[in-house]
Amino acid sequence: MSRETYEFTSESVSEGHPDKVSDRISDEIVDLYFRESIADGMSPWDVRVAAETLTTTNKVVIAGETRGTDRITHDMIEEVARAAIKDIGYEQEGFHWKHADVDVLLHAQSVDIAQGVDSGTGLHSEEGAGDQGIMFGYATLDVPGHLMPAPVHYSHKILERLAKARKHEGETWLGPDSKSQVTVRYHHGRPVEATAIVLSTQHLDASLDSADIAERVKPYIHEVLPAGWITDNTIWHINPTGKFVIGGPDGDAGLTGRKIIVDTYGGMAPHGGGAFSGKDPTKVDRSAAYATRYLAKNLVAAGVAPWVEIQVSYAIGIAAPTSIYVNVDDHNPIKGDKIETIIRSVMDLTPRGIRKHLDLNKPIYAPSAAYGHFGRDPGANGEFSWEKTDLVDEIKSRLQ
Incomplete structure (x- = not known):
């Protein structure tokens, strides 16, 4: 913007x-x-x-x-x-x-x-994409290290902190169901403060009112947001409807794949429309979205641009992507067409190439089901391999 x-x-x-x-x-x-x-x-x-x-x-x-x-x-x-x-x-x-x-x-x-x-079957000999579609990847300097948009990153962190308190720190009055929302003010393209914080959390003690809950949860929110982001002008809405005892699937039906914006960039970047959870990595809805995030994060970490947005597209049964598009700020010294050339040279974006490069043929997916698929720390068993920044040196070498 x-x-x-x-x-x-x-x-x-x-x-x-x-x-x-x-x-x-x-x-x-x-x-x-x-x-x-x-x-x-x-x-x-x-x-x-x-x-x-x-x-x-x-x-x-x-x-x-x-x-x-x-x-x-x-x-x-x-x-x-x-x-x-x-x-x-x-x-x-x-x-x-x-x-x-x-x-x-x-x-x-x-x-x-x-x-x-499957390779060697159908009209084409090479392993093809599991479906047609478009996928987007994004990274930004908002949150150092994580390279995620600040609003969605800190919305996740609030709920992760409350889950830790509920499960491991004796806050047994908290229920598993909750939602958060963070409004961030940007100045000259950088996030500087939280102007509004919304939290609705299930509580198992029916006697608690919104004021009681606010008093208990605000310290956790202060803990996870950057120092100075919460000011006297920050607007708070904690359990704004009042009582929230009936929650989870008993309060509202749930379906796989219905939180695709929560799973990605919180609306800061486009979304191709495909969900991730429940799909093996032959489904490019999942694996190509991981690959474009991986590339965007490595490009930003390499200093190519302060933010990078990547789109790829596929046809079912066809291996090679039908298009690759990179968007950066109009004033960025390195233009999108140059970055597209770099992308094609550092990673094979066929479904098989993605699965091999990111080592996706593993039981690594359950940890990604909540608190976002992106901006997480790579795990010892291969979880969140798409969050590594191991292409930075190669990208820098191709800029010379």
């Missing part, structure tokens, strides 16, 4: 939000298929999962298509679903990990889809 001063708002939802419960279950199923298929000697390149989850009052419905070891049963899938619900923290009358009814309706992957994705 070219304005000298402006405000921008993003939101987040917690792991106990009904849509996020659904995302978590779907990603646990992806991990299950990778984990058990690899253990049985099946090539991880051949694993396929597209799992969608519906959650509502004491009911979980899992549908979609899979390919993996035959040893995986409906009972095993039900077990990982219940374990996820338990880990999130639902032991409530309207939604309980032990008592909820779980229906598993997964079936084998369509052979018509498989022929376009």
